[in-house]
Amino acid sequence: MDQAVGLREKKDTNRNPSISQPLNAFHRPVRVIAVSSGKGGVGKSTVVVNLAVAFDRLGQRVLIMDADLGLANIDIFLGLTPKQNISHVLKGTRQLREVLVNGPGKIRIMPASSGVQELTQLTDEQKLLFLEMLDELETDVDILLIDTAAGISDTVLYFNLAAQERIIVVTPEPTSLTDAYALIKVLHTRNGERHFRILSNAVENDQAGKAIFSKLSKVADHFLDGISLDYLGNIPSDPRIPAALMQQRPFIEVFPNAPAARSFRALAERIQKSSPHNNCGNVRFFWKRLLKI
Numbered sequence: 001m002d003q004a005v006g007l008r009e010k011k012d013t014n015r016n017p018s019i020s021q022p023l024n025a026f027h028r029p030v031r032v033i034a035v036s037s038g039k040g041g042v043g044k045s046t047v048v049v050n051l052a053v054a055f056d057r058l059g060q061r062v063l064i065m066d067a068d069l070g071l072a073n074i075d076i077f078l079g080l081t082p083k084q085n086i087s088h089v090l091k092g093t094r095q096l097r098e099v100l101v102n103g104p105g106k107i108r109i110m111p112a113s114s115g116v117q118e119l120t121q122l123t124d125e126q127k128l129l130f131l132e133m134l135d136e137l138e139t140d141v142d143i144l145l146i147d148t149a150a151g152i153s154d155t156v157l158y159f160n161l162a163a164q165e166r167i168i169v170v171t172p173e174p175t176s177l178t179d180a181y182a183l184i185k186v187l188h189t190r191n192g193e194r195h196f197r198i199l200s201n202a203v204e205n206d207q208a209g210k211a212i213f214s215k216l217s218k219v220a221d222h223f224l225d226g227i228s229l230d231y232l233g234n235i236p237s238d239p240r241i242p243a244a245l246m247q248q249r250p251f252i253e254v255f256p257n258a259p260a261a262r263s264f265r266a267l268a269e270r271i272q273k274s275s276p277h278n279n280c281g282n283v284r285f286f287w288k289r290l291l292k293i
């Protein structure tokens with residue numbers, strides 16, 4: 001079945017090479033998913049790490065881009081100590097492949113950290129050089145997951161606009177809802193972005209998860225024209241999630257049978273089965289949009 005899909009995609013690409021996208025080894029376009037929230041501390045990095053492990057178990061080759069300048073970075077979640085980040089690549093002292101760090105399974109992490117802001121201020125020459133290096137990665141990646149910072153800074157907006165799919169994480173806290181709305185609103189009104197996937201995190205039960213989504217989508221439908229919010233589901237609140245973080249290990253590895261671990265796996269399967277709203281996305285498109293080439 002998979003093979004048939006691969007062949008079909010390959011055939012379509014051959015039919016019109018002028019619009020072909022760079023494809024990975026299995027001839028599937030890379031999915032680029034930004035995970036954002038508006039409010040800080042609602043579980044973006046938790047979602048990225050656990051989703052990455054769930055995707056890895058599904059046989060997807062995941063690259064995490066840590067695009068958060070804050071303290072709670074992916075390397076802390078996974079007990080890694082990257083010595084270099086994207087800024088070394090931009091300075092020309094390292095190749096992109098050299099700054100990637102291996103995570104659990106086949107997951108790789110691109111530590112962006114202090115290089116994130118520089119990424120949006122490159123010279124044309126640097127942009128092209130960087131794109132060339134990224135092309136090399138294209139063949140080994142199925143999913144690029146971007147852990148963005150909180151808030152609505154220009155950098156957060158850049159990553160959201162450049163990504164092909166956006167997951168907005170919300171929690172039952174009222175400010176999480178208002179901040180998520182503020183992010184959606186600015187992406188919609190300033191940049192015409194219409195599709196957002198909403199994930200309710202740290203909820204008591206399914207009903208509470210859906211209730212958060214209903215509130216957000218009611219306000220968005222009322223005030224923002226042509227907006228489309230999809231409910232991706234929920235992750236239950238579980239005190240073992242911060243406990244796993246203390247051990248610097250992914251929660252779904254430490255507590256694979258916990259309901260929240262099942263939710264992360266179900267979430268990965270749902271995303272894998274769904275098709276992205278915007279089919280023109282892939283890693284090169286993402287970087288070109290991000291770097292404004």
Ligand SMILES: Nc1ncnc2c1ncn2[C@@H]1O[C@H](COP(=O)(O)OP(=O)(O)OP(=O)(O)O)[C@@H](O)[C@H]1O
Nearest residue numbers: 040041042043044045046150202236237238241242
């Ligand atoms: N479903 C959950 N149940 C219980 N605790 C959770 C859950 N999800 C996340 N947490 C905890 O909430 C805290 C914040 O999570 P995390 O660091 O992932 O948020 P973040 O949105 O990435 O934060 P920041 O904006 O600072 O980057 C962590 O201690 C994490 O363990």
Ligand SMILES: [Mg+2]
Nearest residue numbers: 044045068072
């Ligand atoms: Mg974080």
